[in-house]
Amino acid sequence: xxxxxxxxxxxxxxxxxxxxxxxxxxxxxxxxxxxxxxxxxxxxxxxxxxxxxxxxxxxxxxxxxxxxxxxxxxxxxxxxxxxxxxxxxxxxxxxxxxxxxxxxxxxxxxxxxxxxxxxxxxxxxxxxxxxxxxxxxxxxxxxxxxxxxxxxxxxxxxxxxxxxxxxxxxxxxxxxxxxxxxxxxxxxxxxxxxxxxxxxxxxxxxxxxxxxxxxxxxxxxxxxxxxxxxxxxxxxxxxxxxxxxxxxxxxxxxxxxxxxxxxxxxxxxxxxxxxxxxxxxxxxxxxxxxxxxxxxxxxxxxxxxxxxxxxxxxxxxxxxxxxxxxxxxxxxxxxxxxxxxxxxxxxxxxxxxxxxxxxxxxxxxxxxxxxxxxxxxxxxxxxxxx
Amino acid sequence: xxxxxxxxxxxxxxxxxxxxxxxxxxxxxxxxxxxxxxxxxxxxxxxxxxxxxxxxxxxxxxxxxxxxxxxxxxxxxxxxxxxxxxxxxxxxxxxxxxxxxxxxxxxxxxxxxxxxxxxxxxxxxxxxxxxxxxxxxxxxxxxxxxxxxxxxxxxxxxxxxxxxxxxxxxxxxxxxxxxxxxxxxxxxxxxxxxxxxxxxxxxxxxxxxxxxxxxxxxxxxxxxxxxxxxxxxxxxxxxxxxxxxxxxxxxxxxxxxxxxxxxxxxxxxxxxxxxxxxxxxxxxxxxxxxxxxxxxxxxxxxxxxxxxxxxxxxxxxxxxxxxxxxxxxxxxxxxxxxxxxxxxxxxxxxxxxxxxxxxxxxxxxxxxxxxxxxxxxxxxxxxxxx
Numbered sequence: 001x002x003x004x005x006x007x008x009x010x011x012x013x014x015x016x017x018x019x020x021x022x023x024x025x026x027x028x029x030x031x032x033x034x035x036x037x038x039x040x041x042x043x044x045x046x047x048x049x050x051x052x053x054x055x056x057x058x059x060x061x062x063x064x065x066x067x068x069x070x071x072x073x074x075x076x077x078x079x080x081x082x083x084x085x086x087x088x089x090x091x092x093x094x095x096x097x098x099x100x101x102x103x104x105x106x107x108x109x110x111x112x113x114x115x116x117x118x119x120x121x122x123x124x125x126x127x128x129x130x131x132x133x134x135x136x137x138x139x140x141x142x143x144x145x146x147x148x149x150x151x152x153x154x155x156x157x158x159x160x161x162x163x164x165x166x167x168x169x170x171x172x173x174x175x176x177x178x179x180x181x182x183x184x185x186x187x188x189x190x191x192x193x194x195x196x197x198x199x200x201x202x203x204x205x206x207x208x209x210x211x212x213x214x215x216x217x218x219x220x221x222x223x224x225x226x227x228x229x230x231x232x233x234x235x236x237x238x239x240x241x242x243x244x245x246x247x248x249x250x251x252x253x254x255x256x257x258x259x260x261x262x263x264x265x266x267x268x269x270x271x272x273x274x275x276x277x278x279x280x281x282x283x284x285x286x287x288x289x290x291x292x293x294x295x296x297x298x299x300x301x302x303x304x305x306x307x308x309x310x311x312x313x314x315x316x317x318x319x320x321x322x323x324x325x326x327x328x329x330x331x332x333x334x335x336x337x338x339x340x341x342x343x344x345x346x347x348x349x350x351x352x353x354x355x356x357x358x359x360x361x362x363x364x365x366x367x368x369x370x371x372x373x374x375x376x377x378x379x380x381x382x383x384x385x386x
Numbered sequence: 387x388x389x390x391x392x393x394x395x396x397x398x399x400x401x402x403x404x405x406x407x408x409x410x411x412x413x414x415x416x417x418x419x420x421x422x423x424x425x426x427x428x429x430x431x432x433x434x435x436x437x438x439x440x441x442x443x444x445x446x447x448x449x450x451x452x453x454x455x456x457x458x459x460x461x462x463x464x465x466x467x468x469x470x471x472x473x474x475x476x477x478x479x480x481x482x483x484x485x486x487x488x489x490x491x492x493x494x495x496x497x498x499x500x501x502x503x504x505x506x507x508x509x510x511x512x513x514x515x516x517x518x519x520x521x522x523x524x525x526x527x528x529x530x531x532x533x534x535x536x537x538x539x540x541x542x543x544x545x546x547x548x549x550x551x552x553x554x555x556x557x558x559x560x561x562x563x564x565x566x567x568x569x570x571x572x573x574x575x576x577x578x579x580x581x582x583x584x585x586x587x588x589x590x591x592x593x594x595x596x597x598x599x600x601x602x603x604x605x606x607x608x609x610x611x612x613x614x615x616x617x618x619x620x621x622x623x624x625x626x627x628x629x630x631x632x633x634x635x636x637x638x639x640x641x642x643x644x645x646x647x648x649x650x651x652x653x654x655x656x657x658x659x660x661x662x663x664x665x666x667x668x669x670x671x672x673x674x675x676x677x678x679x680x681x682x683x684x685x686x687x688x689x690x691x692x693x694x695x696x697x698x699x700x701x702x703x704x705x706x707x708x709x710x711x712x713x714x715x716x717x718x719x720x721x722x723x724x725x726x727x728x729x730x731x732x733x734x735x736x737x738x739x740x741x742x743x744x745x746x747x748x749x750x751x752x753x754x755x756x757x758x759x760x761x762x763x764x765x766x767x768x769x770x771x772x
Contacts, residue, residue, distance in 0.1 A: 001628045003401025008394040015389025211629040212609040219601030242387045243597040250598060
């Protein structure tokens with residue numbers, strides 16, 4: 001285990017009707033002017049919007065709205081949001097939605113105090129020195145953004161999708177009410193599940209091993225695998241939705257990566273797909289993950305895939321390589337069983353941009369630590385996914 | 387899963403030489419006067435004391451020492467510590483040691499701002515309104531006190547050992563360097579291990595079930611069970627010490643109990659033993675735990691003990707009750723295998739105070755939620771442990 005620093009300042013209010021803490025919690029922060037950001041309006045249909053407004057009207061606070069944030073949020077929304085914050089002297093941001101809304105709000109929170117182009121944060125031209133405080137009100141179990149300091153934005157001009165992070169962007173508090181996920185369309189629920197599992201894989205399949213972190217990763221995977229078919233069959237099953245939602249937070253709140261390096265190759269390769277084709281992140285991950293596993297698998301690391309297979313899928317095969325291959329197949333079958341696509345062709349992507357995307361993924365960075373990938377590796381993983 | 391609030395403000399600096407952050411971290415808090423509390427002097431032998439002083443001498447800070455805190459810390463040390471804090475305008479407490487030192491410092495931190503008897507916090511005559519900030523520098527993996535807001539103190543006059551807690555008592559930061567546990571005597575190492583496992587049992591065997599929290603509990607148990615024999619055989623095995631140390635923190639930093647009730651009967655029954663006989667807490671827990679399990683086991687809850695047996699001990703028995711009994715036996719054998727006593731007789735305790743201790747445990751409180759225990763139950767568990 002490597003040395004680590006753990007810092008989890010985000011308070012989590014988890015469960016039914018926790019929205020009722022919002023007004024008092026903002027009063028505690030002495031908030032005077034909020035930016036309320038959300039997506040395409042599902043929070044209006046579900047009634048969450050009204051609940052938020054009701055909480056805010058109970059305290060004397062100015063409300064500025066930023067609706068319409070895209071599923072793969074655009075850097076252009078960030079500049080707009082930052083300007084709104086400056087104009088309205090916003091001192092707190094409420095991000096009500098899925099990871100896209102939360103990520104966009106984090107970038108806005110940082111851009112509020114930066115006079116240059118917000119994309120500078122993502123190309124490492126600057127770092128976050130100061131940021132507005134945020135709360136996330138989560139409506140989709142997927143990104144873990146509700147309890148970490150990371151965000152991923154798309155630059156529509158350059159067709160890049162990049163991540164940045166800072167401890168200053170960790171939400172002050174987040175409200176996680178599993179009932180808000182009851183009305184999600186099935187395709188969003190399962191894409192979120194793939195995202196959660198991919199977050200775990202990126203940390204589990206990385207060096208060095210760390211006993212508790214790896215067992216905890218298996219705990220998250222088992223929880224998701226057992227509860228995913230339940231939420232697909234019974235979208236309003238509270239316990240299953242709660243288990244998936246909490247698993248999504250733990251999957252990326254830092255606990256699983258403590259003392260480890262993280263791989264993140266599959267995420268970096270997927271970001272190219274969603275930047276170029278605007279596909280759902282979790283769908284891209286579900287397609288790529290089994291192929292990444294198969295491509296990087298070798299005689300040295302097969303023991304880790306075998307461990308995954310035995311501890312998560314109850315595979316009894318004694319030979320590590322055989323167990324590893326079975327585990328990878330189980331992963332593919334699972335994604336398929338909950339209704340996720342298995343190939344890029346199914347979602348209308350052909351091989352025409354594979355070279356370009358592989359080059360773009362490698363621009364200014366290393367892809368993969370569990371196994372470092374070069375351009376040929378990445379193209380091969382795309383090709384296996386066709 | 388019940389609704390929950392998660393709040394983890396404690397920063398953790400984990401790993402080799404993390405003591406080097408101490409000076410700078412205190413400077414960041416603008417600390418001017420510290421109380422440095424420790425136990426019977428093992429930190430002087432190990433060199434940790436010198437490292438702390440070296441860090442403190444690098445910043446302009448007044449140092450007041452409180453040495454000699456007992457293993458089952460006494461409420462009388464609290465009054466003394468609080469007085470030292472007032473006299474020396476202490477604005478930060480450094481607790482360098484095991485849980486006993488950290489717990490004592492938490493009580494001091496609260497008592498500093500309370501003019502009455504510090505025992506009032508423990509008998510619920512008052513609550514913590516304000517407290518000095520604390521950092522813990524951990525030397526024994528056991529209590530989890532380094533990342534939670536609880537503390538347990540002994541009142542030598544009344545022979546009571548009681549717990550209290552507050553979010554205000556969570557350490558500001560803690561330094562966890564596994565090398566500080568290299569020189570621990572074996573009996574302390576294994577008592578700490580029993581304490582860690584007991585913390586997990588108290589949360590795992592409780593209602594309602596919570597999928598991820600229960601799998602994470604199993605993760606902690608597996609980590610401890612696999613690494614315990616290693617640290618016993620090779621006390622300077624860094625990786626094993628690190629795994630045990632981090633498991634000890636996760637076992638009681640709140641994560642495993644989220645949305646659950648917690649049982650805590652075994653702890654409450656044990657506190658009577660250490661209050662009356664001044665035995666090591668972890669030793670008492672190791673003796674009582676398998677007997678608590680056997681006593682509360684019934685046809686309704688045997689599935690949970692069976693789950694524990696199958697997931698943690700790889701028991702393949704299909705019948706729940708048989709699997710449960712095997713799991714309990716495995717638990718007893720494990721404690722025995724690492725050198726912990728199995729009976730109260732071995733540590734010189736007879737049946738003479740069983741009635742008195744059972745009555746005292748039940749004074750003003752309920753004992754057990756997984757199964758509520760009455761006086762006869764408690765006496766029977768003591769008797770089974772003879």
